[in-house]
Each structure stands twice: as structure tokens, then as C-alpha cells.
Amino acid sequence: MNGAASGQGDSPAPRPRRKKVVLADSRAPVTVLRTVVELEEQTSWAEEVVRSFIRTQFKDAVKFAVGTMLLFCALPLAFYLFPELSDVEVAGVSLPWLVLGVAPFPVLFAIGYWYNLVAERNERDFVDMVEK
Amino acid sequence: MELNVWAVVAIGLVSLATFSLGYRSSRLASTTQDFLVARRTVRSRRNAAAVSGEYLSAASFLGVAGLVLKDGADALWYPIGFTAGYLVLMLFVAAPLRRSGAYTLPDFCEARLGSAGLRRLATATVVFIGILYLVPQFQGAGLTVHQILPSVPSWIGSALVAVLVIVNVFGGGMRAVTLVQAFQYWLKLFAIAAPTFVLCVLFFGQGGVNGLGATGLSEPMPPRFTRDAVVTVETDVVLQVKDGVLLWANGRVHGTAVSGPTYWGPGDHPVDEGTELRFSAGSETPVVHPAVLDNASWLRPVTGTGDLFTTYSLIIGLFLGTMGLPHVLVRFYTNPDGKAARRTTLHVLLLLGLFYVFPILIGALSRVYAPELLVAGRTDAAVLALPLKIAPNTLGEILGAVTAAGAFAAFLSTSSGLVVSVAGVLSTDILKGRVRDFRFGTALAGGVPLALALVLRPSDISLSIGMTFALAASTFSPVLLLGIWWRKITWVGAAAGMVVGGSMVLTSIVLTTVSGYTGGWAPSFLQQPALVTVPVAFLVVVVTSKATQSRVPPDTNRTRLRMHAPDRLGFIRDRDILRFGNAEERTRLANGRHRR
Incomplete structure (x- = not known):
């Protein structure tokens, strides 16, 4: 600190520019603060809002999980019940190897990408509603 | 196989790079917080590379190819499950867990259910899972060294990796490990992608095996030797x-x-x-019992009801087990908030999918070129042995060196991550959480599994890892899922579920190990019991919790709000800061001494 101050004393200090001093921004933060306090205090309204938000998020996650599980759990059963599926060849590679060895990875990523969009949209909606 | 000088050089380089990266960034780490969670300044892309780097263990790098070589299409469920576990993690766990502010699994149990007893139980489970996961890593290291230098006994490789990991974690803890892990992911991807690519080009260039233009993989005949x-x-x-x-x-x-x-x-x-x-x-080619005998059934998935049970069990175990692995969850704490945690997981899905195509290809090629691995029962060495089989010249030696280096990267990264998380849990929960305690925990977390790795007989790496996943899925996954999403869970229910699920899996582990020494009488479903143990564990948690509703923690609503409220509202309270203080505060309080 001292070193910096003495260093400035040698050269003429540039004229300070005019600055606008704001004590409190009258817009967003206050409302955010108020609703956050309300959520924190667990009023009956806040409790209900939070509960329904968690329920939405949970329902969406379950939808994605059930879909994925159905998709993947159907595969062994399909190959078990219809062994002729294993004889199909696509471009010289047998079908099960394409379906199990290559396809799952892009599919999993696509599901994840989609869920990410949904979950972030839910969160934005919640924040918007709370801040209104 | 004669001495492969290239491989020795490559392994040396990988070890050196790991060590020097770790050492250089360790000079930045000095507080407890640095050691545990890398100050939460890691960006989501690098974090994803680090998660993947930590996750791609010997089981992925060597084990997947080995199982594909041996079991064929049914083994393809391993890479699927290893990846899909992250999707489940992303759907249910990633963001809420990060927002809960808990820095380890036991800490989450205490934060959510307010019981110190449950925390101790969770600590014991974390340590146990960590050790169980480390043993095959060290054994894989032994196998690799033995494959490259046949004159060296395999315990030297195990010991070498264990010592490297302990020294590295000693120096810098998590911070060092984060950087090292991200580097290791790309190294591993290169080390498996480049050789696979060259080998495929050679394979097609030669026009298939001996210019026949066919692999014989779809015919009902056993694999045959391509040369003496x-x-x-x-x-x-x-x-x-x-x-x-x-x-x-x-x-x-x-x-x-x-x-x-x-x-x-x-x-x-x-x-x-x-x-x-x-x-x-x-x-x-004679094949070690029990394995698929002829190529046609090797090529087909699910040939009997037994296969069907094993496959579903594997799916449940791997899908739900990932979230209960201690080294994976600790890594999520380095994300700044819940949203970043979710994005990190998405990146991880991409990075893992990119990786797993290659070991599958190598496994299939080994069936054609390296059937003698089936005779010796050392299928895990497929990735290491294949290059020299396809190209028995200097090119093959270089490619073999690259895969060996990648395998070493796999041991180093996974073991480092596990040792850090086990040591972190040991030092904060059993000891007092000082830097010295962390180092003591490190020595313990590396030493015990090394001893076990030397004593126990190695089995297929992916199989033993699958068992660890089953253990994680039957203990932590019910507690995490129900703890995050169900209001009525109590610590009694959580503890009961962990004890019942854990002891069921432990029983099957002990039975299969004993049967491995005494003639292999154990039925095959004991090797992957998740289909039974996971639902039972969930059921026990639910029933016991319902019976003990008076024990629901009074601040449940507040905890749930914190876990689920979007990050912008600012409810995250990091529990390690509450416990150990802020990094900046600590610096100021440290006698004015300037610490870096």
C-alpha cells in the first residue's frame, strides 16, 4: 500500500473523472432480496412454490429416465426373443454390434443435451416467477 | 515377447509428465481447501475432461477390450453402462448435490439427514468402495509391466503405480490432480484412438486375415491362430x-x-x-473355462435366460452405481454451481462416448489376431498385445508403446482420484482435517489396496469393477436419490438400506472370491447381484423411513430449498467453508505471512 502511494506522489496525478455515485439500484436486486427472504423464511406461500417446482423438476427427470431405461432394457429382450435380429448385417457389421457398440453413445448424449435444456428452462421459469 | 524399449520410454514419459504437472501446480496448493476441492475455480470443460480422465480406469482402457475379446456382444453392455451412469447422475443428482454444498458423500448424508452416526457409516462405506476399486487398478498395472517386461514380476508394476500416486497426491492434493486428470483424458484418448486407427488401416490394407478378405468372426467355428x-x-x-x-x-x-x-x-x-x-x-484355439467357444455365438448378444439376468443386472448396477463412486462425486464439488455441474456431466457424456468406440474395436480385432490370450486367460492384455500381432515390426512396437503409456495414464489417474477422495474422507471425518492428516490418509489409502492387490489373485478387471459398481449402487444410490427427491427419508432408513444392500453385495463378493480359489462353484449371478440387491436396498430405505417418521430432520424443507433452488437465487452454502473457513480469510489470519 505504502509503496503504491509514494510511487504516485512523484508523477502529477491525472484529473479524476466525474463519476456517478449510486447508493442503491432501485430495480431488480431489492425484489430478488425480498422473495429470497420470503423463501428462506418458509412462509406457506414459499413452501408451496418450492414444492411444486421440485415436483416439476422431478417429473421431468423421471420422464427422461424412464424413457432411457425402456429404450435400453428393450434391447436384450428384443435380441433374446428375436434371435434372427442378430443375423442382420448393415454394411458388413452385424446389427447387434452397431446397436450396442456405436449407437448408444450419441443417443445418450442427445438425451442428456435435451434434458439440460428442459431443466434450465424450468429453472429460468421459476426464477422469473419468483422475481415478478 | 522380447523387451519393448519404446514402451519403457513411453511409460517413463507419462510418469514424468504426471509427476511434473502435479509438482508444478502443487506449489499453488497450501490450505486444506486447496487440497480438498481445488478452490472451485475449475471451468466446466476442463472439469469434464478431468472427470472423464479420472473415470477411465484400467477397467475401461484394458478391461473393456478384454471382455469383448472373451464374451463378445454381451460385453458391450459394460461401456454402455459406464457411460449411461452419467446420464442418471445428470438427471437426478448432479445439480442438487452440488447445491447442497456437501463436499463428500458422508458430508452429504450428514447435511441432509443430520446424523453423525450415519456419517460414520457412510465414511466406512466410502473407504471400502475406494479400496475395492483400487485393487484391480494396481493389479492392472502389474499386468501391464509384466506384459512389456516379461522378466519383471507383476508386483513391481503395482508398487510403482502406488508409489507414484501417493507421492503425487502428497504434493498437491486435488488441485494438482484436477490439472493432471484433464491432461490424462486427452492422453488416454490419443493412446487408444491412434493405434486403433493405424491397426484398422493395416487390417483393411492386408485385406483381412492373410488376405482372405474375411475375419471368420461370424462363422460357427472357434477362433484360430493366425501364426504359430x-x-x-x-x-x-x-x-x-x-x-x-x-x-x-x-x-x-x-x-x-x-x-x-x-x-x-x-x-x-x-x-x-x-x-x-x-x-x-x-x-x-482352446479357451479358458468359462467362455464363449465359437465365433458365431460370440457375435450374438443374449443367448440364454442366464445371459438375460446377467445383462439386466449389469445394466442396473452400472447405471446406478456411477453416482455412488466417491472419486466421481468429489470431482463435482469443484464446479462453481449446480448449473455448471449439470453442464460438466453433459460434456462427460460426450467425452466418454468418444472414447469407448476404440476399445470395442480393439477387442474385436484381438479375437482375430491374438487368440492366444484366450488360452492364457490374460484377455485384459489385449490392448497391449494386439499392435505387435498385427504389425510384428517397429511400427507395432511403437503402437504397443503408445497403448502401454495410455494404460499407465489410466492407472495413475483413477488411482490418484480414488486416493484423494478416500484420503479426504479419512482426514476430515476420522482425523482432524489438517494438511498433515490428509497426508497420513493418503499413505493409508494407497498402502492398504496395494497390499491387497499383491495378495489376491487377479481376475478380469472389468468384472471386479462391475462388482464395485454393484456395491455403490446398493449403498449410496438409494440414499442419494431418495435423499435428494423424497421428503420423508430418515437417517434410520438410510442407514438400514446401506447396511442391508452393502452386506448383500459383500456376501456375494466373498462367495465368488472363495469359489474362485476352490473350483468355481458359485453361480454366475453372484458376480453381478445388482438386479436383486438394489431394489431390496431401496425398499428397506423406504419402509424403514416410513416406520421412523418422527426422525425426519426439522430443517428438511430448508435443505430441500437449498438443493433445488436455481443458482441465481443464491442459496448455496458451501459446507467446507463453514467448517474450514474461507481461503482468503485463512490467508489473512496466517500471521501476515504471505502464502501462495
Whole structure:
């Protein structure tokens, strides 16, 4: 600190520019603060809002999980019940190897990408509603 | 195989790079917080690379190819499950867990359910899972060193990796490890992608095996040797023959001494340790019992109801087990908030999918080119052995060196991550959480698994890892899922579920291990019991919680709000800061001494 101050004393200090001093921004933060306090205090309204938000998020996650599980759990059963599926060849590679060895990875990523969009949209909606 | 100088150099380089990266960034780490969670300044892309780097263990790098070589299409569920576990993690756990502010699994249990007893139980489970996961890593290291330098006994490789990891974690803890892990992911991807690419080009360039233009993989015949081969059996095995093979044997077969040419008819042939077998090109490959005998059924998934049970069990175990692995969850704490945690997981899905295509390809090629691994029962060495089989010249040696280096990167990164998380849990929950305690925990977390790795007989890496996943899925996954999403869970229910699920899996682990030493009598479903144990664990948690509703923690609503409220509202309270203080505060309080 001292070193910096003495260093400035040698050269003429540039004229300070005019600055606008704001004590409190009258817009967003206050409302955010108020609703956050309300959520924190667990009023009956806040409790209900939070509960329904968690329920939405949970329902969406379950939808994605059930879909994925159905998709993947159907595969062994399909190959078990219809062994002729294993004889199909696509471009010289047998079908099960394409379906199990290559396809799952892009599919999993696509599901994840989609869920990410949904979950972030839910969160934005919640924040918007709370801040209104 | 003779000494591969390239491989030794490559392994040396990987170790050196790991060590120096760790050392350089360790100079930045000094507080407890640095050691545990890398100050939460890691960006989501690098974090994703670090998660993947930590996650791609010996089981992924060596084990997947080995199982594909042995079991064929049914083994493809391993890479699927290893990846899909992250999708489940992302759907249910990633963001809420990060927002809960808990820095380890036991800490989450205490934060959510307010019980110190449950925390101790969770600590014990974390330590146990960590050790169980570390043993095959160290054994894989031994296998790799033995493959490259056949004269060196495998315990030297295990010890080498253990010491490197302990020293590295000693120096810098998590911070160092984060950087190292991200580097390791790309290293591993390169080390498996480049050789696979070259080998495929060579394979197609030669026009298939011996210019036949066909692999024979879809025919109902056993794999055949592409050139003369000499195999030394290293443990007592039972070899299965489908059609009959003429070979030259020196040692003990069927309990009697043999030396000279013999004919093996269809059936089982017990062979004693140390027996040398010579096969001529084109003859049938005997296969270690139990394995798929002919190529046509190797190519098909699910050939019986037993396969169906194992497959579903594997799916449940791997999908739900990932979230209960201690080294994975600790890594999520380095994300700044819940949203970043979710994005990190998405990146991880991409990075893992990119990786797993290559070991599958290598496994399939090994079925054609390296069938002698099936005789020796060392299928895990497929990734290391294949390059020299396809290109028996300097090119093959270089490619083999690259894969060996990648395998070493796999051991180093996963073991480092596990040792950090186990040591973190030990030092904060059992000891007092000082830097010195962390180092003591590190020595313990590296030393015990090393001892076990040296004592226990190695089995297939992916199989033992699958068992660890089953353990994680039957203990932590019910507690995490219900803890995050169900209001009525109590600590009694959580503890009961962990104890019941954990002890069921432990029983099956003990039974399969014992049966491995005494003739393999255990039924195959004991090797992957998740289909039974996971639902039972969930049920126990739910029923016990319902019976003990008076124990629901009073601040449940507040905890749930914190876990689920979007990050912008600012409810995250990091529990390690509450406990150990802020990094900046600590610096200021440290006697004015300038610490870096």
C-alpha cells in the first residue's frame, strides 16, 4: 500500500473523472432480496412454490429416465426373443454390434443435451416467477 | 515377447509428465481447501475432461477390450453402462448435490439427514468402495509391466503405480490432480484412438486375415491362430476345446506329466501352472473355462435366460452405481454451481462416448489376431498385445508403446482420484482435517489396496469393477436419490438400506472370491447381484423411513430449498467453508505471512 502511494506522489496525478455515485439500484436486486427472504423464511406461500417446482423438476427427470431405461432394457429382450435380429448385417457389421457398440453413445448424449435444456428452462421459469 | 524399449520410454514419459504437472501446480496448493476441492475455480470443460480422465480406469482402457475379446456382444453392455451412469447422475443428482454444498458423500448424508452416526457409516462405506476399486487398478498395472517386461514380476508394476500416486497426491492434493486428470483424458484418448486407427488401416490394407478378405468372426467355428504361437499357462486353468486340436505340450495336463505332441478332443482339459503349449498356425484355439467357444455365438448378444439376468443386472448396477463412486462425486464439488455441474456431466457424456468406440474395436480385432490370450486367460492384455500381432515390426512396437503409456495414464489417474477422495474422507471425518492428516490418509489409502492387490489373485478387471459398481449402487444410490427427491427419508432408513444392500453385495463378493480359489462353484449371478440387491436396498430405505417418521430432520424443507433452488437465487452454502473457513480469510489470519 505504502509503496503504491509514494510511487504516485512523484508523477502529477491525472484529473479524476466525474463519476456517478449510486447508493442503491432501485430495480431488480431489492425484489430478488425480498422473495429470497420470503423463501428462506418458509412462509406457506414459499413452501408451496418450492414444492411444486421440485415436483416439476422431478417429473421431468423421471420422464427422461424412464424413457432411457425402456429404450435400453428393450434391447436384450428384443435380441433374446428375436434371435434372427442378430443375423442382420448393415454394411458388413452385424446389427447387434452397431446397436450396442456405436449407437448408444450419441443417443445418450442427445438425451442428456435435451434434458439440460428442459431443466434450465424450468429453472429460468421459476426464477422469473419468483422475481415478478 | 522380447523387451519393448519404446514402451519403457513411453511409460517413463507419462510418469514424468504426471509427476511434473502435479509438482508444478502443487506449489499453488497450501490450505486444506486447496487440497480438498481445488478452490472451485475449475471451468466446466476442463472439469469434464478431468472427470472423464479420472473415470477411465484400467477397467475401461484394458478391461473393456478384454471382455469383448472373451464374451463378445454381451460385453458391450459394460461401456454402455459406464457411460449411461452419467446420464442418471445428470438427471437426478448432479445439480442438487452440488447445491447442497456437501463436499463428500458422508458430508452429504450428514447435511441432509443430520446424523453423525450415519456419517460414520457412510465414511466406512466410502473407504471400502475406494479400496475395492483400487485393487484391480494396481493389479492392472502389474499386468501391464509384466506384459512389456516379461522378466519383471507383476508386483513391481503395482508398487510403482502406488508409489507414484501417493507421492503425487502428497504434493498437491486435488488441485494438482484436477490439472493432471484433464491432461490424462486427452492422453488416454490419443493412446487408444491412434493405434486403433493405424491397426484398422493395416487390417483393411492386408485385406483381412492373410488376405482372405474375411475375419471368420461370424462363422460357427472357434477362433484360430493366425501364426504359430507359444503360450505358457501361468495359473491352473481348465481349457475348453470345441472340435479338437493337435498341439505340443510340456508340463502337466489332466494331472499327468506330458512332454511332446498331444491331441486334445472336444471337451475340458485341465492344465497345470507352468505348462508350455505350442500351437501351429490355423489350429483351433482352446479357451479358458468359462467362455464363449465359437465365433458365431460370440457375435450374438443374449443367448440364454442366464445371459438375460446377467445383462439386466449389469445394466442396473452400472447405471446406478456411477453416482455412488466417491472419486466421481468429489470431482463435482469443484464446479462453481449446480448449473455448471449439470453442464460438466453433459460434456462427460460426450467425452466418454468418444472414447469407448476404440476399445470395442480393439477387442474385436484381438479375437482375430491374438487368440492366444484366450488360452492364457490374460484377455485384459489385449490392448497391449494386439499392435505387435498385427504389425510384428517397429511400427507395432511403437503402437504397443503408445497403448502401454495410455494404460499407465489410466492407472495413475483413477488411482490418484480414488486416493484423494478416500484420503479426504479419512482426514476430515476420522482425523482432524489438517494438511498433515490428509497426508497420513493418503499413505493409508494407497498402502492398504496395494497390499491387497499383491495378495489376491487377479481376475478380469472389468468384472471386479462391475462388482464395485454393484456395491455403490446398493449403498449410496438409494440414499442419494431418495435423499435428494423424497421428503420423508430418515437417517434410520438410510442407514438400514446401506447396511442391508452393502452386506448383500459383500456376501456375494466373498462367495465368488472363495469359489474362485476352490473350483468355481458359485453361480454366475453372484458376480453381478445388482438386479436383486438394489431394489431390496431401496425398499428397506423406504419402509424403514416410513416406520421412523418422527426422525425426519426439522430443517428438511430448508435443505430441500437449498438443493433445488436455481443458482441465481443464491442459496448455496458451501459446507467446507463453514467448517474450514474461507481461503482468503485463512490467508489473512496466517500471521501476515504471505502464502501462495
